[in-house]
Amino acid sequence: MKQNLLYKTVSYDDAQPVVRQIYDETKRELGLPFVLNWFTCQGSNPVLLQGNWAKLKATLIQGSVPNIIKQLIIYNVSSQRGCQYCAKAHSVFANTMGRSFGENFIITQNLDSELIPLSYRTAVKVVTNAALNSSAVTAEDFQQLFDAGFDENEIQELMAQADLVNMLNTIADISGIKIDNELLEIDA
Amino acid sequence: MATKIMLVDDSPICNLIMQKVLTRLPLDVDISDFTNPLTAFGQVAELNPTVIFLDLNMPELDGWGFLQQMKETNLTHPVIILTSSTSALDQARCVEFPNVLAYHTKPLTKEVVGALLLTLQTDLAQ
Amino acid sequence: MSTTLEFRYRIIYESLSRFSSTLSRSATLEEVKHCLQRQVKYLFDYQFVRFCFYQQEHYIVYALAPTGCTLHCGEADLLWAHEGLLKSRDMPTIIDDERLIADSLRRASSPLPHLPTQIWGWNVGFNPGSGLMVSVFSGGDRTFQPADVPVLKITLENLYAKILSIRLIEEVHQSKKAVEQALLGLQEKSDVISRLVATQEAIIQSRTRELEVKNTKLLHLSRQHAHTIREPLSRILSLAYLVDVLPPEEVIRDIIPVLVTTSTDLDVALRQVIQLIDTEIASPG
Numbered sequence: 363m364k365q366n367l368l369y370k371t372v373s374y375d376d377a378q379p380v381v382r383q384i385y386d387e388t389k390r391e392l393g394l395p396f397v398l399n400w401f402t403c404q405g406s407n408p409v410l411l412q413g414n415w416a417k418l419k420a421t422l423i424q425g426s427v428p429n430i431i432k433q434l435i436i437y438n439v440s441s442q443r444g445c446q447y448c449a450k451a452h453s454v455f456a457n458t459m460g461r462s463f464g465e466n467f468i469i470t471q472n473l474d475s476e477l478i479p480l481s482y483r484t485a486v487k488v489v490t491n492a493a494l495n496s497s498a499v500t501a502e503d504f505q506q507l508f509d510a511g512f513d514e515n516e517i518q519e520l521m522a523q524a525d526l527v528n529m530l531n532t533i534a535d536i537s538g539i540k541i542d543n544e545l546l547e548i549d550a
Numbered sequence: 551m552a553t554k555i556m557l558v559d560d561s562p563i564c565n566l567i568m569q570k571v572l573t574r575l576p577l578d579v580d581i582s583d584f585t586n587p588l589t590a591f592g593q594v595a596e597l598n599p600t601v602i603f604l605d606l607n608m609p610e611l612d613g614w615g616f617l618q619q620m621k622e623t624n625l626t627h628p629v630i631i632l633t634s635s636t637s638a639l640d641q642a643r644c645v646e647f648p649n650v651l652a653y654h655t656k657p658l659t660k661e662v663v664g665a666l667l668l669t670l671q672t673d674l675a676q
Numbered sequence: 677m678s679t680t681l682e683f684r685y686r687i688i689y690e691s692l693s694r695f696s697s698t699l700s701r702s703a704t705l706e707e708v709k710h711c712l713q714r715q716v717k718y719l720f721d722y723q724f725v726r727f728c729f730y731q732q733e734h735y736i737v738y739a740l741a742p743t744g745c746t747l748h749c750g751e752a753d754l755l756w757a758h759e760g761l762l763k764s765r766d767m768p769t770i771i772d773d774e775r776l777i778a779d780s781l782r783r784a785s786s787p788l789p790h791l792p793t794q795i796w797g798w799n800v801g802f803n804p805g806s807g808l809m810v811s812v813f814s815g816g817d818r819t820f821q822p823a824d825v826p827v828l829k830i831t832l833e834n835l836y837a838k839i840l841s842i843r844l845i846e847e848v849h850q851s852k853k854a855v856e857q858a859l860l861g862l863q864e865k866s867d868v869i870s871r872l873v874a875t876q877e878a879i880i881q882s883r884t885r886e887l888e889v890k891n892t893k894l895l896h897l898s899r900q901h902a903h904t905i906r907e908p909l910s911r912i913l914s915l916a917y918l919v920d921v922l923p924p925e926e927v928i929r930d931i932i933p934v935l936v937t938t939s940t941d942l943d944v945a946l947r948q949v950i951q952l953i954d955t956e957i958a959s960p961g
Contacts, residue, residue: 404934430690430717457686477684478692480818481717510788511717561907567914570922570930593753607903634910635903657913 369537372405380408380459384415391423395524399539400530421526425519427485427512430441430456431516432523434473439493439527447534448527454549485520489537494532553670556599557583558590558616559632560608564656568632569605571658575650587611594625600674601651606633606640617647630669632656681908688827691718695831699838705736710837712738713745719831720824723792724784724813727832728759728931729839731806736839741788755778762797769826771795777813790816800832808836893956901949908942 374385374397385397385405392398402462404411433456440448487501503504507517555572557565565583572579574585582597583618584590587608594602605611613631620627626649633640637645654662696716698841702708722740729736735755737748748754755763757779758771771777772794779786780795790811801807810832814820820828915935919927 385907426714428687428689428690428694455680472680472683474719475680475684476819476821477680477823478687479718480721482687511713513714516714560733561911563911563938564914566930566934567911567918589934607907634907636906656910658917659913660917663917 369403369539370400370406371539378408379404381411383426384408384411387419388415391419392455394544396542396544397541397546400447400451400534403451403537403539404533414533416528417529419540421519421522427516427519431482431485431520434482435489435493435520435523436527436530438490439524440531442490443531445531445534447539447541448487448530451545454545467525478499481510481512489520490550492521493527495526552578552580553601555579555581555591556594556597556602556627558587558602558608558613558660559583559605560585560587561605564605567658571663571666575663575670577667577670585598587616591616591619591667592664594620594627595623598643599627601630601670602627602634604629606631606635614643617650620649621647628674630654630666687718691715692827692830695719696834696898699834702838703842705749705842706837707840708842709738709745709747710767712740712835716740716831717742718818719827720812721795721814721818722812722820723741723788723790723815723818726756726809726811727835728755728809728811729807729836730809731803731840731843743786756783756811758795758797758811759809762799762811766799766801766807768796768798771797780811781813786802788813790818792816794820796820798828798832800829800836802836802840803832806840808832878879894953897949897953897956901952904944904945907947908938911938912942916928 371385372381374382377385378389385401388397388401389395395484401411401415404414422427422436433452437449437452437456440446473480474485484506488506492503504517507520512520557568557612559565562583562585565585569581569583572581582599584593588611589609593618604613604616611619613633617629620629628651629647630647630651631644632651633653636655641653644653651673652665654666656662677875695711695718698711698715699708702711708879712727716722725738725740727740733751735748735750735752737750737754738848739746739748757782758776761776762769763769777792777795793815794813796812796814797810799807799809810828812820877930912935915931915938918931921934922931
């Protein structure tokens, strides 16, 4: 999909001060030396950018659940849904110690390995299903999370990744942004 | 000529003692004794004694008052103070009165009597 | 390196960092409980875990199930059946004796989702008479694996150090409290002593003032009365001189009667003086 004309990227240099402030905050919080296209494509609307960034920050960056579980959920949902931008970006974030998982990496298969603690496997499995088919969530899904050792707060935080990833995917898809060159360099 | 002696002491026994002592001295004495200092002072000019034996501690008029009045009325009769006071202050005060010949403390002993005699014989002879 | 292993290391890296930072922020045994409840599930799989800290005869036991964690402090009777066995060894031990496992689990507060088939245990002695004993009840879909051992070892080291430091801080705090209590007691005693000393000083000062006043009075009186006494006394002595020098008949006639009178005078004078001194000394001020 081509970049949509409505979602013109606003570069850091061209951004108005209030947008620049948000760009700066994304760099600080994500530990990146550049601004992701996912943000620059919203740079022409500071109010929406501010709200969407606040949601992303509260859900993905803050909280008590390990960040890698969240990144895995977002990667898993994005790749199953076919959002290439998010799948690539979050595969890099999920594995900042090394290279991203590669084109044909299917996380559910790898996560079946007993080397990965049950809590991770359960969280990724249950929340991925909740994101892709939220109406199918049942009490049994929550029970699985409880049995894996998550408490109410942690479960809320996990489920929030489901609605976050839907927003991330939607914006990335409809704006038609391409993966950031700088991210590809990190992964190279 | 007899030595005229005036005894002024509020105690009659003291005066008696002095009479006994003085009459035994190798002197010709004429003694008048007074137990009331005021009466005694009134008689000084008339009796015109050779010497006055004066006690210090007395009621109504003490020895110092007696001397002061003598001074004020220009009576210059020689005075020998005879007192039971051993106070150095009393002794020092005597210099205020040139007519005080000597200061003797009671009781009378052989030594005091000897010193008295010496005072009478030497100082009064002049 | 396989992707799964990379994953594995990435996960271990993050979960251990989280565990140690959360643990290091825990200041009480209760906070440690919350840390275990939240973090251990990211480290390895388990049906149930017991961490028994021991120091001499004192035990601190964390019992961790997926749905909750409990904390108990006490003596050796807190130990479960299999832990007696573990205590006597200081090496990793796998217990799969069903009866022993069942024996231990009889004391569990709530039933486990799956019956454990194995206890993976290790008594790690960190100091003489002190260490941390762990039992991971494993089985079903939650199997503790040999690959988890290094992670468990780091977990135990961190946990032991944390519990020890909390206990040390508590001990220091308690000794401090005891010292403060003792100081407070001493302060109270010192205050009492100070008050007593102050009272005594006041008494002494007032007595001293009284004595000074009385001394001054006495000096004054003694000067005054010396004269009163000395007058008849000197008369007696003068009469004594006359007794020596006068003829006997004159002494008998003239001296003896006045000697008697004068002696009476002396007696009267003495009585007066004594009475006056008594009155003066007894009167206040």
